[in-house]
């Protein structure tokens with residue numbers, strides 16, 4: 703890892719040292735369901751939904767047994783509720799078929815209804831594995847800072863994994879999410895409040911072009 707990237711990591715950690723998963727869950731399976739629900743939805747909304755939902759169902763068997771229409775009603779407010787209900791039903795059936803909740807990234811990714819980002823989050827947060835899940839915040843902030851220069855989430859993931867020590871991956875992922883969520887907003891990044899101005903490719907380019 704370069705000295706520059708170490709400094710960027712430390713500055714992010716200085717701003718968001720408490721960055722962590724903001725989804726509520728009690729088991730790895732609950733986290734998996736919560737991550738599926740969190741696509742295009744706030745963690746706050748997901749937590750409100752799962753607080754009620756997990757009292758009714760929180761195992762693969764219970765979700766398989768639940769009628770799809772009932773599941774859709776519970777998760778309606780998370781958006782994309784039909785796709786998300788289908789994914790939860792599929793991953794639940796898949797877990798039962800494979801004999802239990804997988805604990806490796808590769809096995810998680812083999813579950814029906816589970817994509818790469820979701821598998822990475824569950825692997826890192828529930829099992830303490832080293833992984834970088836690239837969501838919209840991670841994608842945007844990594845490219846703006848210049849610690850990645852990529853057109854796809856997979857490329858960002860690969861570049862960040864090459865650029866940072868593996869034991870930092872999981873926390874780096876949370877740092878980038880927090881930075882994107884609370885400072886480096888999509889439309890109007892709050893550069894005035896950002897400790898990374900001196901390191902940021904986007905800031906340097908936009909400051910120069912404004913002169």
Ligand code: SF4
Pocket residue numbers: 843846847885886887891892893896897898899902903904905
């Ligand atoms: S300086 Fe601005 S664009 Fe760069 S990381 Fe900070 S908030 Fe984002």
